[in-house]
Structure formats: C-alpha cells, structure tokens
Amino acid sequence: MSSMYTDQERLESLVQGRKAFVFVVDRYSWPIHRSRCFCGVKNPRGLGGFSGRYGLYADLMGIRHGDLIFFYQRRINEPPEERGFRGIYQVVSDPFFDSEDVGLEGYQFKVLGKCPHCYSTHPERGDWVCSNCGKPIGEGNHILPIRILIKPVVYFERPVDDNTAYIDRTEKGELWTMLFRKIFGPGRQRSVNPILPEEAARLIRLLLKVNKNKRGELQLQPYNPKSPRQIDLELGKGPRVDYEHQLIAWLMRNIDKSNKGILNDIVPREELEWFGNEVMYGIGGEKVDLLCLHRGENGVRYKATVFEVKKDTIREDSLRQIERYSYWVSQLVTANAEPKIYSLELQPVLLGHRVSGSVISKVKRWRTRTIVIPYPGGRCSVTIRAPIILRYWVRRGSINIERFL
Numbered sequence: 001m002s003s004m005y006t007d008q009e010r011l012e013s014l015v016q017g018r019k020a021f022v023f024v025v026d027r028y029s030w031p032i033h034r035s036r037c038f039c040g041v042k043n044p045r046g047l048g049g050f051s052g053r054y055g056l057y058a059d060l061m062g063i064r065h066g067d068l069i070f071f072y073q074r075r076i077n078e079p080p081e082e083r084g085f086r087g088i089y090q091v092v093s094d095p096f097f098d099s100e101d102v103g104l105e106g107y108q109f110k111v112l113g114k115c116p117h118c119y120s121t122h123p124e125r126g127d128w129v130c131s132n133c134g135k136p137i138g139e140g141n142h143i144l145p146i147r148i149l150i151k152p153v154v155y156f157e158r159p160v161d162d163n164t165a166y167i168d169r170t171e172k173g174e175l176w177t178m179l180f181r182k183i184f185g186p187g188r189q190r191s192v193n194p195i196l197p198e199e200a201a202r203l204i205r206l207l208l209k210v211n212k213n214k215r216g217e218l219q220l221q222p223y224n225p226k227s228p229r230q231i232d233l234e235l236g237k238g239p240r241v242d243y244e245h246q247l248i249a250w251l252m253r254n255i256d257k258s259n260k261g262i263l264n265d266i267v268p269r270e271e272l273e274w275f276g277n278e279v280m281y282g283i284g285g286e287k288v289d290l291l292c293l294h295r296g297e298n299g300v301r302y303k304a305t306v307f308e309v310k311k312d313t314i315r316e317d318s319l320r321q322i323e324r325y326s327y328w329v330s331q332l333v334t335a336n337a338e339p340k341i342y343s344l345e346l347q348p349v350l351l352g353h354r355v356s357g358s359v360i361s362k363v364k365r366w367r368t369r370t371i372v373i374p375y376p377g378g379r380c381s382v383t384i385r386a387p388i389i390l391r392y393w394v395r396r397g398s399i400n401i402e403r404f405l
Contacts, residue, residue, distance in 0.1 A: 003223060004140070004180040006188060006306055007208065007213060008204070008208055008316075009232075010087070011153075011154065011204045011208070012201045012204050012205070013047065013090075013198045013202075014153065015068065015197045015201050016197075016260055017240040018064075018066055018067050018117070019062065019063070019064065019067045019068070019156065019194060019197075019274055019275070019276070020067065020068040020069070020070065020194070020195050020197070020199070020200035020203075021063060021067060021068070021069055021070070021192055021193060021194055021195065022069075022071070022085070022192070022193045023039045023040075023041070023069060023071050023176065023191065023192050023193075024068045024071075024073070024074055024191050024192075024193075024283070025072070025073050025074070026072050026073060026074050026076050026142075027073065027076045027078055027082075028076070028109045028141070028142070029109070029111055029142050029144070030071065030086070031104055031107055031109075032072050032102060032104050032107070032109070032110070032265070033071065033109050034071075034086075034155075035105060035113075035218065035219060035220055035221050036102055036106055036220075036221055036222065037149060037150050037151055037220060037222045037223060037265055038147050038149050038202050039045070039069060039071075039090070039146060039147060039148045039150060039192070040102075040104070040111050040142070040145075040146065040147045040222050040310060041056060041060070041146045041147075041191040041192055042056075042122075042123040042142075042144055042145075042146070042191060042358065043097070043121045043122055043123070043142055043143075043145050044056055044123065045122045045131070047242075047243060048242070048243040048245065049156050049177060050278065052107070052243070052245065052376030054233075054244040054245035054246045054248075054249055055242050055248075055278075056191070056250040057231065057233060057245070057249040058145070058194075058245050058249035058277050058278070059192045059193075059194070059252075059340065060095040060146070060148070060192065060231065060250050061095070061192040061233070061249050061250075061252040061253040062194060062252040062253075062275060062276060063091055063094075063095065063148060063192075064253075065092060065093070065094075065204060065254075066089055066090060066226070067090070067091045067202055068087075068088060068089070068090060068091075068092060068153070069088070069089065069090065069091060069150050070085055070086065070087040070088065070089075070140070070167075070195075070200070070203055071085070071086040071087065071089075071091040071401070072084065072086075072106055072147070072178075072193075073085075073086060073159060079349070080161045080162065080163070080346060081158075081159075081161055082159070083097050083159060083161065083186070084153050084159035084160045084161040084162055084164070084165060085159055085160040085165055085203055085239060086159045086160075086206075087153075087154075087156065087203065087207060088148040088152070088153045088154050088155075088156070088204065088207065088209075089151060089152055089153060090131075090150060090153050090298075091148055091149075091150055091153075091250060092150060093148055093149035093211075094148070094150050094230070094231075095146060095147070095148050095228040095230060095231050096146075096147060096148075096177065096224045096225065096228035096229060096230060097114035097121075097146055097228065097229065097230075097231055098145060098147055098226075098228045098229070099114045099118075099119075099121055099146055100113045100225060100226060100227070100250065101113055101114075102205075102223050104221065108140070109138075109140040109141055109240060110138075110141050110145050111141070111142055112137060112141050112142065112144070113143070113144075113145045114139060114143065114145065115130040115133060115135070115137060115143065116138075117130060117135040117137075118130060118133035118135070119145075119266070120132035120133065121143065121145045122143070123143055123260075123303070124137050124143050125140060125143075128140075128141070128145075128193070129233055139208035143208075145193070145372055146231065147221075147225070147228075149223070149225075149336070151222075151290060152180075152218060154209045154215055154337055155190050155215060155216045155217075155218040156208075156210075156211040156214075156215065156216055157211065157216035158211050159208050159210075159212075160203065160206040160207055160210055162182075162347075164183070164334065165178075165203070165206060166178075166179050166205075166353055167207070169190060171202060171205050171206055171209065172202070172336070173198055173201065173202035173205075173336045174202070174278075174335070174336055175195070175197065175199050175201070175202060176196075176199070176281075176332060177194075177195055177199060177280050177281075177332075178193060178195065178199070178281060180285070181193065181280055181283065182187055183194045184320030185384045186213070191390060194277070194376035195276075196224060196274065196276075196293075197273070197274055198331070198335075198337055199336075200338040201338070204337075209392050214290060227302075233246065233248075233249050233250060233253065233399075235392070235394050235397055235398070235399060236394060238393060238394030238395055239353070239393045239394055239395070240311055240353040240392075240393065240394060241293065241311050241394060241399075242311070243311065243335070244309050244310065244311045246287075246311075247277075247289060247311060247351070247392065247399070248277050248289055248309055248380075249311050250399050251263075251277075251307065251309070251351075252277050253265060253273070255272070255275055255290075255292065256269055256272055256275065262390065262401050263401070265403075266305060266349060266388060267292045267294070267305055268294075268397050271294045271295055271296065271312065272293075272294065272295075273293040273294060273295035273301060274292070275290065275291065275292040276290070276291055277289060277290050277291075277389070279291040279332075280334045281329050281331075282329045283327060283329055285326065285393055286314075286324065286325065286328070288306045288307070288325055288329060289306065289307050289308055289309045290307035290309065291305075291307075291329070292304070292305040292306075292307075293332075293333060294374055298364075299339065300339050300341065300343070301333065301337050301341055302341075302343070302344065303344065303345040303346075303347060304329060304330070304333045304344060304345070304346050304347070305347040305348075305349060305386070306322075306329060306346065306347070306348050306349065307323065307349045307350075307351055308321055308322075308349070308350050308351070309351050309352070310350070310351070310352035310353070311352070311353065312352065312353050312354060313352055313353065313355065313356055314350045314352035314355045314356060314359050314389065315358075315359060316358055316359055316362070316364050317362070318350050318352075318359070319359060319387070321361055322348045322384075322387060323330070325363065326346055326371065326372070326382070326384050327382075328383040329346070330344055330346055330371070330373060330380070331373055333374065334380050334382075335374065335375070340377075340378070341380055341384070342379070342380055342381065343380065343381045343382075344380060344381070344383070345382075345385060346383065346384045346385065347381050347385045347392060348384075348385070348387040348388070349387065349388045350387050350388070350389050350390065351389075351390040351401070352390075352391065352392070353390075353392060353393065353405055354391070355389055355391065355405070357387070360389075360405060361392060363386060363389060363405055364405070366386040366387065367386075368383060368384065368385055368386060369384050369385070370382065370383050371384065388403065388405070389404040389405040390402070390403055390404060390405070391404040
C-alpha cells in the first residue's frame with residue numbers, strides 16, 4: 001500500500017506546472033495513437049464557429065511541451081469496460097500538419113493524412129467516405145492530418161470506464177468540464193479538451209486504481225513525420241478579425257509567452273497556474289471563452305480571470321454574462337481544488353474591437369461585491385472585481401491590445 005501511495009503522489013505531482021488535455025479516439029485509431037506516439041485531429045472544412053478550423057486552432061494553441069495527454073476512447077460497439085479514459089502521455093512537439101498516412105505493423109487500420117482518391121485533407125463522413133469526392137476511405141480509417149507528437153509517461157492497459165470516471169464517489173474530485181460536454185451532447189463534442197489540474201489528478205488516481213497500480217507493457221513504433229508543416233494563424237487584413245476564434249486562438253498562443261505587456265499585467269506569467277479555452281461550467285452548455293487560474297506564493301489558487309471575447313463591439317450582454325457565470329465558475333475552480341480554497345478573486349475581462357457607450361458607463365459605476373459559496377466543509381468567499389475592458393486591432397498580421405478601462 002505504501003508503494004502505491006508514493007507512486008500516486010509522484011504521478012499526481014505531474015499536474016503541477018503543466019496543463020492536461022483529453023484527445024478523443026475510438027477502437028480503430030487508439031492502437032495507432034498508443035504505439036506510434038501521436039495525437040491527431042481533423043482538419044475542418046469550415047473556418048468559423050466552435051467546430052471550425054479556428055476553433056480547433058484555439059484548442060491546439062494552448063498546448064505546450066511537457067503538458068499531459070489522456071485519451072478518451074469513445075463508444076463504437078465494444079463493452080463499457082473496454083472503452084473510456086486512457087493514459088498517460090506527455091507532449092513533445094508543437095502542433096503540425098502532415099498528410100502522411102500512419103499505420104501500425106500487423107494492424108489493418110490507419111490514421112490517414114488525406115483521402116486516398118482525391119487527396120483532400122478534410123474529414124471523412126460518418127459512413128467512411130470522403131466528404132470531398134464521396135469515395136470510400138476504408139471502414140475504421142480516419143483522416144487526421146493535424147497532429148502532435150507525444151511520449152508515454154506510464155502506460156495503463158485498462159481504461160477508466162464512464163461510470164467509474166463520472167459516478168464513482170470512492171475517489172475525491174469530479175470531471176465536471178468533461179461531464180458537461182457529455183450531457184449537453186451533439187454540437188459540443190471536441191476532439192481535444194483541456195481539463196483542470198484537479199480533474200487530471202482524479203484521472204491519474206482512477207487509472208492507478210482500476211489497473212491495481214500495475215503498468216502495462218507497450219511496444220512503441222514512434223512516428224517520425226517526414227514533412228511536417230507549421231500551423232499558421234491567419235488574422236486577415238484587419239482592423240478586426242473575421243472570426244472570434246481567431247482572437248481566442250491568438251490569446252491561447254500568447255497568454256503565457258511574455259513577462260511584460262498588457263496580458264502579463266492581467267495574468268502575470270509567474271503566477272499562471274492553468275489556462276484553457278471554451279471551458280464549460282453549466283449543464284446547459286454554458287461556457288467562458290478563456291479561463292486563467294492564478295496561484296499565489298503559498299501554492300494556493302487565489303484568483304480566476306475570465307476573458308469574454310468579441311470580434312467587434314462589446315455590448316451589455318457581456319456584462320449580463322458576468323452575472324450568469326460568476327457563481328458557477330467560482331464553484332468550478334474551488335470545489336475540488338487542492339489545497340482547499342477559502343477565498344477567491346474573480347476578475348472579468350472583456351476584449352473587443354469597440355466598446356458601447358452603455359458598457360463604459362456601467363463599468364465605471366461597477367462596485368466590487370462578494371458572494372459566498374456555502375460548501376459543507378467550509379465557506380468560500382468570492383470577491384468579484386470590476387471588469388477590465390481591453391480593445392484590440394489587427395495590424396500587419398499581428399494583434400495589438402490596449403487597456404481601455
């Protein structure tokens with residue numbers, strides 16, 4: 001028992017200073033990702049929206065070398081105990097584009113980089129045919145040209161099934177951000193999902209538990225891309241972006257890259273514990289565009305900064321959104337945090353190209369207020385600060401940001 005406890009502590013410590021992500025696979029693609037050591041996602045045909053190309057880029061541009069990767073094997077027709085959460089891997093490359101097909105010796109299925117007939121890199125349809133030319137690509141094959149290289153930290157043969165992951169109360173913690181997407185259903189699924197540090201720690205504990213602390217043996221055939229292409233974020237001619245997810249993707253790429261400037265003033269790099277985009281906090285699919293968590297010198301999470309992004313004008317609905325999310329986001333980031341949190345600052349940030357006069361007037365009159373979350377184990381006091389308003393513009397292929405209010 002003592003060795004398991006020590007091992008659990010060692011693995012849980014991996015979440016400190018790293019983010020964690022869940023990539024979705026299925027019974028056909030999992031063996032390839034597992035043994036060839038890469039994650040793969042589709043290349044959306046559309047540009048805008050949550051499931052468009054820039055939405056996917058926003059997901060990927062928050063990933064850093066050393067971050068943790070779990071896989072979620074979704075249901076095809078296998079029994080529940082043979083699907084679920086798998087891991088644990090670590091990121092060793094930036095995201096890249098590669099149209100090379102990747103197979104596995106002795107295995108009949110492949111992760112394709114393109115359609116074998118018309119060479120389109122866009123996703124296949126659900127009936128295993130190319131969405132571009134309509135020809136079959138082979139049942140079980142997926143076109144996944146956007147990729148990230150990974151290496152195993154520890155390999156567990158048995159997955160954590162859904163009931164154990166979401167319902168089992170014998171282990172502390174919740175997988176709230178994943179559960180909200182699962183409940184909300186179609187339209188909210190993502191190929192890659194950021195999860196909170198405490199959610200990653202729960203997955204580690206559960207993987208140890210269901211595998212009885214036993215590691216699996218893994219024969220690796222690492223995939224070495226021959227002609228990878230960097231993923232470029234096009235911002236257009238300006239002065240504003242065409243899609244909000246372009247702006248979110250830019251934030252995800254740059255939020256932790258500098259120790260000076262307006263972003264560092266709001267989210268100092270030295271105290272940035274975690275950040276993630278499109279973070280769900282409600283059963284109805286409610287989400288915030290970008291969530292940043294701050295950790296103090298004592299190692300305790302003390303602040304959450306929430307960005308709401310508008311490609312054009314910030315209007316009063318953004319202020320109403322603050323009222324809607326304050327209580328629930330505060331619960332999301334405090335309920336299962338370790339160490340336990342008894343007080344939290346919540347800092348809303350509104351980012352847009354323009355600001356309506358009514359928003360300016362209301363923010364100037366805004367008063368800091370406090371709400372209390374009455375947890376059974378002790379109250380948590382949350383101080384909601386006045387919103388910070390930022391204005392952006394696009395110039396020469398780059399985004400410039402200034403503090404407006």
